[in-house]
Every structure is written in structure tokens, then in C-alpha cells.
Amino acid sequence: MPDAIIAEGLVKRYGQQVALDGLDLAVPEGTVTALLGPNGAGKTTAVRVFTTLLSPDAGRATVAGIDVLRNPQALRSLIGASGQYAAVDEYLTGFENLEMVGRLYHLGIQRSKERARELLERFRLADAADRPVKGYSGGMRRRLDLAGALVANPPVLFLDEPTTGLDPRARLDLWDVIEELVAGGTTLLLTTQYLEEADRLADSIAVIDRGTVIAEGTADELKSMVGGDRIELTVDRADSLATAEDALRTLADGEIQLEPGLRRITIPVSDGSQALVEAIGRLTAHGMQIHDVGLRRPSLDDVFLTLTGPGMSMPTNGENRIPTDELQTEGVIR
Ligand SMILES: Nc1ncnc2c1ncn2[C@@H]1O[C@H](COP(=O)(O)OP(=O)(O)OP(=O)(O)O)[C@@H](O)[C@H]1O
Ligand SMILES: [Mg+2]
Numbered sequence: 001m002p003d004a005i006i007a008e009g010l011v012k013r014y015g016q017q018v019a020l021d022g023l024d025l026a027v028p029e030g031t032v033t034a035l036l037g038p039n040g041a042g043k044t045t046a047v048r049v050f051t052t053l054l055s056p057d058a059g060r061a062t063v064a065g066i067d068v069l070r071n072p073q074a075l076r077s078l079i080g081a082s083g084q085y086a087a088v089d090e091y092l093t094g095f096e097n098l099e100m101v102g103r104l105y106h107l108g109i110q111r112s113k114e115r116a117r118e119l120l121e122r123f124r125l126a127d128a129a130d131r132p133v134k135g136y137s138g139g140m141r142r143r144l145d146l147a148g149a150l151v152a153n154p155p156v157l158f159l160d161e162p163t164t165g166l167d168p169r170a171r172l173d174l175w176d177v178i179e180e181l182v183a184g185g186t187t188l189l190l191t192t193q194y195l196e197e198a199d200r201l202a203d204s205i206a207v208i209d210r211g212t213v214i215a216e217g218t219a220d221e222l223k224s225m226v227g228g229d230r231i232e233l234t235v236d237r238a239d240s241l242a243t244a245e246d247a248l249r250t251l252a253d254g255e256i257q258l259e260p261g262l263r264r265i266t267i268p269v270s271d272g273s274q275a276l277v278e279a280i281g282r283l284t285a286h287g288m289q290i291h292d293v294g295l296r297r298p299s300l301d302d303v304f305l306t307l308t309g310p311g312m313s314m315p316t317n318g319e320n321r322i323p324t325d326e327l328q329t330e331g332v333i334r
Helices: 043-050 072-076 094-104 109-122 138-150 168-183 195-201 219-225 238-251 272-285 300-308
Strands: 003-014 017-028 032-036 058-063 079-082 156-160 187-192 204-209 212-217 230-235 257-259 264-268 290-296
Touching: 003 043, 003 187, 017 032, 017 043, 017 058, 017 187, 017 204, 017 212, 032 043, 032 195, 043 058, 043 156, 043 187, 079 138, 094 109, 094 138, 109 138, 138 156, 138 168, 168 187, 168 195, 187 195, 195 300, 204 219, 204 300, 212 219, 212 300, 219 300, 230 238, 230 272, 238 264, 238 272, 272 290
Parallel strands: 032 187, 032 204, 079 156, 156 187
Antiparallel strands: 003 017, 003 058, 204 212, 230 264, 230 290, 257 264
């Protein structure tokens, strides 16, 4: 599948401030990639380059086969974008805003009106359709702006923090809309601070920090990078722990931890659910009472904090501080 969005060594500086520092990215057609990164990582800058609002100082960006610098005009008709801050006309109504977008995309009067009605309905704004936007709440503006990005059914969509400021209901609605679009073949690059969102929507996640991609992979691959599954078992008596450790040693894929005060034993394992069943079987065979047992997987939060936290932020020599021998998957730490 060809890549719908490509960045090669993108650099963007604002004066002394380096916002993009050699960003590389490839988003295959019809897939969703989430750019995940802390404040100031360069997410918005990257989106602005892809959507022709900003020229890079070095490197190359191609969207839908078109170089962003060479033919921005042609590119704009193929992309839809929603910025981090809603860009809507305060003095027009919601309907008029969307209709105007349709006209800008040359949809024609009739089609523009139809599309505006459809999207206002879809984003639960039908009741407010004929009110000027200046009376809209923050979340309503956000939804209107997102609807605007979809008016022309563009094949490539860029959404910068699409659900920031939306209530849980509106967020779930948008996730549904996004899933429908992607099922229909749309390519999507979205930025988010919400790991849950990246986990739910994205085929691939690129973790970005200080203007460069420091890790990428599926949510599962990234989770494996910060450590694999582990079984946490609490037994009834602290003096059973040693027996449990002996019984489970051959299951461990790393160092077993004992916490006698909590009567807890933690075993790193490679095949979580299989190992869990086996562990329970072995302890039961030893006549041991298990008080509590669970399979723990690292969350994307763990990934985010580990990769971008102060202790882990990438040093200037680009050295990767996560021991690569801990990588068990195809995710890549750069
Ligand atoms: N117009 C500007 N002038 C000067 N510096 C800027 C400008 N826009 C962005 N920057 C700087 O570039 C860097 C990247 O900013 P960017 O807005 O791309 O980050 P971000 O990942 O979108 O952050 P956030 O999560 O807060 O939205 C930051 O250090 C920021 O201070
Ligand atoms: Mg931003």
C-alpha cells in the first residue's frame, strides 16, 4: 500500500527554537497514525507543514503523492484539517460556516447545503444550526470545526487534538465518525494527548519528543517496549512465597520479585495468558491458597511517561536509553 503521508528529515525552526528536528514519518493509505507527544513536542508544527500552512526549513513532506512545497494549491483540495484551536467564523451560523466550506471546496450550492445539514446532524449541532457561532460553547465550536474538516470528504485528514475539550459523549461520537471514515478508506493523521484515544483509533503510534520521532509501533508493540506482561500473585501466607517462587521459576522471563510484606510475587512472562493458566495450575498442584492473581500489562501511559518523562528524555546525541535487548516486538525505538 502506498504511503499517503510521508515526512523525511523535516526541520522547522522558529528563530532559535527548533520545533521539528529531522522528523521522519510514513502513514500508509487508509490507515490511522497517532502522533503522541508532550506539550511542545512539535505535533502542531508537523501538522501545519503537512497541511501547507507552514514551510519546512529542510526535509521533504509529501501528502497524497503531492509535495507540500511544490504544489500546495492542488494539495489543499485533497486534504481536510482541523486545528488545535477551532477556526470558525463567529458571525456566521453553524450552517453557514459549513456551507461556506463546501463552496470553498467547489461542491456547488445544493451539495454544500446538503452536506452542511448532514454534518450538523452527525455532530449533534442540528438544534444550533441557525444560531451564530459566537453563542456556541467551546465544545460546540470544536465539533463544528471538525465537521468542517469533513465537508469535502477528503481522502487525507489531519486532526490536531480532535477531542481536546469535548465531553465524553462528544468524544465517543467523534471516535465513531473517525472509525466510519477510516472504514471508507480515509487516511488519518491525528495528534492526541489521550493515550486511550491512540490505543482505540490508531493502527500505528508515533511518539514524538523535541521534534523527532523517538518510538513507533502499534499500541501493543509500544507497551512491550517498556516491559512485557507480568503475573502478580498474592498468596495466603508469607511463608508460602519461597515455594511459589520455586514452582514458578521456569515460567519467568526475567527476574522474579518477592514482596513478603504484601505476600506478593511478581513474575515477568512472555505469553501472558498462557503463563497465567499454567501458574495457577502449578500453585494449585502444590496445594497453595491463592488470594489474588492478575495479569498486568503495561499501559500506554507507562510508555508515554517512560519515553518522554524527564528521566528518559532523549539526550542530544540521540542515544536510546531503553536497553534494546528488552525489545521483544517489531516496534522501533529510534
Ligand atoms: N509561532 C511560533 N513561534 C515560536 N515558537 C513556536 C511557534 N509555534 C511553536 N513554537 C515552538 O515550537 C515547539 C513545538 O511546538 P508545537 O506547537 O508544534 O508543539 P505541540 O507538540 O503541538 O504542543 P502541544 O501539545 O502543547 O500542542 C515548541 O517549543 C513551541 O514553543
Ligand atoms: Mg499542538
